[in-house]
Amino acid sequence: MIQNSTIIVLVCTLLLSACGATLDQNVLVEKYTNTHSKFMPLDGNRVHYRDEGQGEVIVLLHGTASSLHTWNEWARGLSKQYRVIRMDLPGFGLTGPDQENRYEVEDDVAFVNKFLAQLKLNRVHLVGSSLGGRIAWEYSVVYPSQVKSLTLMNALGYPQTRWPPAIELAQWPLMDKIMTYISPRFLYETGLKEVYFNESQVTDAVVDRYYELSRYPGNLDAFPRRVKARLDTDADKITQISVPTLILWGREDIYFPVENALRFHQDIKNSSIYVYPDVGHLPMEEAPSSSLTDFLKFMHARVN
Secondary structure (H helix, E strand, C coil): CCCHHHHHHHHHHHHHCCCCCCCCHHHHHHHHCCCCEEEEEECCEEEEEEEECCCCEEEEECCCCCCHHHHHHHHHHHCCCCEEEEECCCCECCCECCCCCCCCHHHHHHHHHHHHHHCCCCCEEEEEECHHHHHHHHHHHHCHHHEEEEEEECCCCCCCCCCCHHHHHHCCCCHHHHCCCCCCHHHHHHHHHHHCCCHHHCCHHHHHHHHHHHCCCCHHHHHHHHHCCCCCCCHHHHHHCCCCEEEEEECCCCCCCHHHHHHHHHHCCCEEEEEECCCCCCHHHHCHHHHHHHHHHHHHHHHC
């Protein structure tokens, strides 16, 4: 839990900061799309995704407050030999808020299933980071025949003893309302420096990406709804995971401790694990080369 003094400081700072107006949608789309970007109409939403490469299909799911861009280095490497698909989940990135405020894990599982069905994909290798990992393992329990392999990266799964400050604040009455209007850039920089182990990797470009995409129309309002979902429940289902599973974990993650990686490894019979020292919550961004190498070894040895 956040200390009361920290809460007071954060609240005062937020109230003294400029209002968090949304940024122009067209400007953001131009900046954060490329030639691989596509938009899919799905269930009342306009889903931003990228589809790159050829071969067996790997689907990458990002975490809370993130976007498909978190996988840039992985996608660059994987697309040389696989078909790589990643999307902005509802409430994040250029997809924007879900039009019916559907943000429970079962809603995300349904979303992924409809998304893959629209692309006419039957069986995929599913990779998820943080919230994306939570969605991925739940999907593998509900639709095991659709998942060829599962990779969990600092994933949600077990009851949380603490949350990053932005998530905890957004769960508080009144603060949830304030944060739909006020969310200054410095909070993103501060939060990312907690999430990354090596602060030098938190460049201006990285902070700008998280900050600016949070201002895509509707995303600020969606954030409190997102983090109030039942995210760290149903851990008893984890033992039901039956597909080959790889667990990748940054040892220095202060909110998703390495003990959780060991619990996943114990609870999932057909699993292997790699833990990275001096890496925080985002191994695919903080240690892209080593994490990708270990993933490719897993693919070649246990799946293909």
